[in-house]
């Protein structure tokens with residue numbers, strides 16, 4: 001039996017309630033990685049018709065969101081965190097090259113911070129990676145990609161602080 005979105009959301013909710021904080025987020029990333037191997041689940045969540053950002057589930061109690069992304073061409077983002085919350089990137093199709101950074105100088109809303117790249121790695125289909133609160137990262141996608149991401153709260157409209165990359 002293929003997993004439904006409602007069943008998956010319910011698994012996420014019970015995990016986050018049982019293990020508040022970063023441990024629960026890490027466990028939800030494992031659930032997402034497992035779900036990404038269910039082709040029917042992936043097909044139901046994200047397709048070529050999906051927009052670049054489509055919130056497919058928002059939890060009424062905890063506020064976390066499951067978001068489908070369909071990028072029909074290259075897509076990159078500068079180094080960022082997710083402000084006060086976490087996010088899990090699950091790769092459904094295509095490949096994302098992800099870069100992690102350490103903060104050398106904190107950013108403010110008025111002034112970019114400074115960050116140094118610490119490693120890069122590929123997110124390939126079936127891989128889900130958790131970015132805890134404050135984890136600085138930047139994705140690079142050179143071709144079409146589809147993702148299922150989970151955000152600790154809906155990040156639509158949240159302003160991100162900027163970081164300059166230093167060697």
Ligand SMILES: [Fe+2]
Pocket residue numbers: 080081082087131137
């Ligand atoms: Fe991010």
